[in-house]
Amino acid sequence: MKAKSIKGNSTEEIKSALEQSMADGFQPTLAIAFISIKQDREAICNLLTEKNISIFGATTNGEFIDEDHSKESAAILLMDMSPDHFRVFFAEYPEKNYREVAAQLAANAKKLFANPAFLISGSNTETDGEQLLFGFEDIVGKQVNVFGGMAGDDYSFKEQFVFTNDKESSRGMVVLAVDEDKIMIRGKATCGWKAVGTERTVTKSEGNHVYTVDNIPVLDLTIKYGGIENVKVNDAAVAMEIAVNFPLQLQREFGDPVMRPGLLVDWDDHSFYCSGSVPQGSKVRFSIPPDFDVMEKVIKDAQAMKDNEMPEADAVVVFSCAGRILALGPLMNMEIEGIRNVWNVPMAGMFSNAELARATGGNLEMHNCTTCCVAIKEK
Helix, strand or coil: CCEEEEEECCHHHHHHHHHHHCCCCCCCCEEEEEECCCCCHHHHHHHHHHCCCEEEEEECCCEEECCEEECCCEEEEEECCCHHHEEEEEEECCCCCHHHHHHHHHHHHHHHCCCEEEEEEECCCCCCHHHHHHHHHHHHCCCCCEEEEECCCCCCCCCCCEECCCCEECCEEEEEEEECCCEEEEEEEECCCCEEEEEEEEEEEECCEEEEECCEEHHHHHHHHHCCCCCCCCCHHHHHHHHHHCCEEECCCCCCCEEECEEEEECCCCEEEECCCCCCCCEEEEECCCCHHHHHHHHHHHHHHHHHCCCCCCEEEEEEEHHHHHHHHHHHHHHHHHHHHHHCCCEEEEEECCEEEEECCCCEEEECCCEEEEEEEEC
């Protein structure tokens, strides 16, 4: 399978890049399209549809190809994968029946492929990404390979979209199903944020709303461990710093911990809402701000995946948390370039609102502050 990655800051630039990529006879059949909410995604989709290219698309908080990341642009990975080996599905979940909708799409894929694997993206910040993952497990089994990320909207957190050739939704999901008997796909979610202090117990929570840890308001403990000073009520800067630099680390019986940053602070009771569920009674640790080790761990895990599971790849797709670019800034280039150099093949990625994948030794889960690296090769 041949792959090429293109990017542009306008529909005209994407049109030119697409035509240039096909000038040598390259005939892509599939596009992984990561497009800023500020771009004309309908026009870009029309360009791809005119070339008979199937689209798996999501809006973003930033996008990149190879080692070049930017914002408010479009980044597209083009592949000439055999149409017999993949299918793009699309569905909405206005009733918030995430698990049922995902299970139906998985069942549709199972009718086509005996052993399907999936790339997925969902929209709407209310969406429970783990319920989407459970839907695929219900049909295919615990061993199913599912990787993806939740759509973004350039950090406005108002309305995100997933889309394909002729459909889009701010409360839905787009799914790329591939035949694992023909397409090899491997991925891994890596965070790298270091923990500080001992394990503590979540003493009061409801879903993703965490009130107290060890019977102390979670905001107060986070401020203490983070060494944050001069905190004022309704301090937006403090709320952002907590979300970006000091996520809770939800401990798991098996596998790496899962990051749960506090995205919305309730200043009345010093609780906060996390990106995913934090069950009452669960064990958590606090985090310290990231350093170079965060990027090195992601690159090392990608290299380990190449060495042990995926020696060759035709293309790479990356879903990286929007919080990583806020925390790491220009240093993020090092991580993106490092991943690119592992396989040295065309790559496209997005900065997402959450990452959906299996952590090392763990189950399928929704992650944050995490990079999910996915390698693809046609057999």
